[in-house]
Amino acid sequence: MxxxxxxxAVVAFTAIILLHAAYxxxxxxxxxxxxxxxxxTELQIKPDKQIVQQHHQNILFxxxxxxxxxxxxxxLMRFGLKHDxxxxxxxxxxxxxxxxxxxESVLLAPATKTGQKYNMLVHHTRYRKFLKNIMHNDTISIxxxxxxxxxxxxxxxxxxxxxxxxxxxxEFLNFLPRTKNGISQIYDKFxxxxxxxxxxxxxxxxxxxxxxxxxxxxxxxxxxxxxxxIDREFDFVMISEYLEASLVLLANLLRWPxxxxxxxxxxxxxxxxxxxxxxxxxxxxxxxxxxxxxxYNHFLKKxxxxxxxxxxxxxxxxxxxxxxINNEIKDKCVIQELEKGYRNTISYKLKTDDWICTHSAKSExxxxxxxxxxxxxxLEEP
Numbered sequence: 001m002x003x004x005x006x007x008x009a010v011v012a013f014t015a016i017i018l019l020h021a022a023y024x025x026x027x028x029x030x031x032x033x034x035x036x037x038x039x040x041t042e043l044q045i046k047p048d049k050q051i052v053q054q055h056h057q058n059i060l061f062x063x064x065x066x067x068x069x070x071x072x073x074x075x076l077m078r079f080g081l082k083h084d085x086x087x088x089x090x091x092x093x094x095x096x097x098x099x100x101x102x103x104e105s106v107l108l109a110p111a112t113k114t115g116q117k118y119n120m121l122v123h124h125t126r127y128r129k130f131l132k133n134i135m136h137n138d139t140i141s142i143x144x145x146x147x148x149x150x151x152x153x154x155x156x157x158x159x160x161x162x163x164x165x166x167x168x169x170x171e172f173l174n175f176l177p178r179t180k181n182g183i184s185q186i187y188d189k190f191x192x193x194x195x196x197x198x199x200x201x202x203x204x205x206x207x208x209x210x211x212x213x214x215x216x217x218x219x220x221x222x223x224x225x226x227x228x229x230i231d232r233e234f235d236f237v238m239i240s241e242y243l244e245a246s247l248v249l250l251a252n253l254l255r256w257p258x259x260x261x262x263x264x265x266x267x268x269x270x271x272x273x274x275x276x277x278x279x280x281x282x283x284x285x286x287x288x289x290x291x292x293x294x295x296y297n298h299f300l301k302k303x304x305x306x307x308x309x310x311x312x313x314x315x316x317x318x319x320x321x322x323x324x325i326n327n328e329i330k331d332k333c334v335i336q337e338l339e340k341g342y343r344n345t346i347s348y349k350l351k352t353d354d355w356i357c358t359h360s361a362k363s364e365x366x367x368x369x370x371x372x373x374x375x376x377x378x379l380e381e382p
Contacts, residue, residue: 070267085119096125148292149285182290333357
């Protein structure tokens with residue numbers, strides 16, 4: 001009798017322990033899933049001190065061309081500079097072995113005197129799995145995509161592709177065939193010419209940046225295999241048409257407060273300079289960039305899933321909060337928007353030399369050189 005009573009007591013005590021563990025596990029995961037909820041403000045969330053997690057700082061950002069990637073890169077560079085992190089930097093310009101083999105010889109210097117791994121890689125390069133070899137094991141891999149027809153229109157004018165194709169944009173659109181599934185003999189010639197010219201800029205640019213070879217551009221099976229591989233390799237893919245929402249979700253993933261992802265738009269054209277595509281022109285460009293079309297649609301669906309998981313109402317509130325922060329920065333920092341950036345993109349005349357102002361408005365090349373100087377000075381310290 002005494003034994004049975006003792007066993008019942010043990011079982012009851014064990015049940016209480018398991019219930020408490022289950023509750024703690026649920027709360028822990030809930031605190032990681034969402035930075036804010038519709039019923040809470042950022043300042044009201046006070047998780048248990050034992051489960052407070054630090055801001056994530058090891059990040060590989062695959063910088064795609066003409067996808068608002070310069071704005072995202074600036075956010076990451078500001079965070080890294082403020083927190084004294086180690087960047088994988090190119091020795092010159094803003095490209096890390098875009099063509100050819102990637103090795104540590106293309107980097108400015110070791111991460112530290114003892115050759116430890118890097119916290120951040122945020123400059124242009126083509127994605128290859130072994131990029132992760134120079135990064136920490138807990139590195140979060142991210143990138144950003146843009147609707148393919150508008151991305152190509154932007155790229156055509158920014159990179160002066162009229163010189164490559166021998167046609168202005170309207171002539172080029174008229175020249176493109178109407179086709180299906182991105183297959184055309186005309187496209188074959190474009191791809192061969194681009195490879196022989198060793199050019200960075202052409203059709204299916206996002207897929208090429210992410211590692212798809214041009215000889216796979218008209219192979220649907222290989223394109224889908226490539227998309228599945230990128231899905232496995234990357235933790236989060238932002239969508240430039242929903243930049244503020246993307247940044248709210250990114251802040252949640254990285255456990256950053258929203259003001260860390262505030263921004264001034266960089267390397268963008270005024271709206272009046274953008275060509276308005278007809279439906280037929282969009283369809284032609286979608287076919288011309290069919291690998292990008294499949295890539296974009298795959299990750300747009302995943303992005304929508306992330307929105308639902310975060311909560312639509314919560315996301316709307318946090319997007320509005322981020323917009324308010326952005327407006328505060330603009331009001332504090334900017335006297336006037338100018339068109340004096342690279343290729344007449346938007347730049348800013350500033351009111352003050354406050355750090356957040358100068359660095360939010362700083363061009364990629366200027367910021368990269370500042371990081372080089374900081375990095376080399378760190379290595380020279382006794």
